[in-house]
């Protein structure tokens with residue numbers, strides 16, 4: 001089954017063609033990051049305008065790279081939410097139009113299901129499975145007893161981990177998006193600044209706003225005392241605490257739910273500390289581990305097409321009254 005996946009929930013316009021949920025044929029991702037960097041974050045109105053401008057071009061380029069025509073596509077998978085409403089609507093209207101024109105099924109895909117299923121493009125998913133979802137908007141542990149069954153074990157009580165990376169980067173004057181910059185600097189520094197491990201309790205929940213405040217306080221404190229902040233060391237200290245906090249809860253969930261496979265999903269799955277940490281943890285526990293290729297960690301159409309295949313197997317097909325949702329529970 002050949003599915004065209006469309007993703008436009010934030011600042012990437014992307015289309016991809018994937019066969020049977022596992023085999024990528026072609027993917028085009030047009031990022032607006034350079035535009036939004038000028039504002040220190042994504043500006044929703046600007047993002048939706050660019051989606052409108054880019055969507056047709058991205059679709060045509062994807063078909064061209066795949067050496068395919070729309071007649072060869074069996075279904076359209078669309079990321080209907082959560083995300084920025086104006087951005088989502090552009091992808092949704094394109095998806096509905098194509099499904100109507102070519103008389104093929106329209107498959108609704110939750111954006112986080114997409115991030116999870118980016119892993120199906122890397123390795124076969126084995127169940128029961130634990131998904132660690134870490135992105136700019138989410139930090140969640142999700143238990144899956146089988147395909148397309150999602151049970152949330154815990155999540156962040158305040159900031160998402162990617163959001164915290166971006167804010168800490170701003171404090172350190174590193175610009176937007178801060179995640180990749182902090183990750184790079186962390187590899188060059190020593191974890192010499194003491195920072196508290198957030199929400200060091202027995203739940204599967206996370207909390208990052210206290211850690212963010214601790215970094216801000218540390219930076220102000222050093223500034224007042226005229227001591228220069230060593231950015232590399234701050235990045236290394238911050239990343240160490242984030243990884244420790246994530247690993248602690250992940251290990252607890254592995255033990256409690258006797259999972260066979262752990263996957264990492266979302267933009268922050270690109271983080272070297274998290275990738276290596278979870279991989280080592282799974283080796284120690286002698287269970288399967290997978291993480292998407294770097295280009296499939298941030299938002300892309302391939303993950304939507306992959307998830308769409310498994311959603312379709314469960315009979316999930318949308319009518320033309322499908323609407324975009326800025327917020328929606330993964331189920």
Ligand code: KG4
Pocket residue numbers: 010134135136137138161162163165166177178179180183266267268270271272297298299
């Ligand atoms: O999944 P994503 O593309 O968008 C959302 O759905 O939120 O994730 C974007 C987030 C940003 O906060 C970005 O700073 C973070 O992922 N990120 C990273 C890394 N690469 C991207 N955070 C830490 N380390 C990285 N290497």
Ligand code: ZN
Pocket residue numbers: 111115135266267298299
């Ligand atoms: Zn995302």
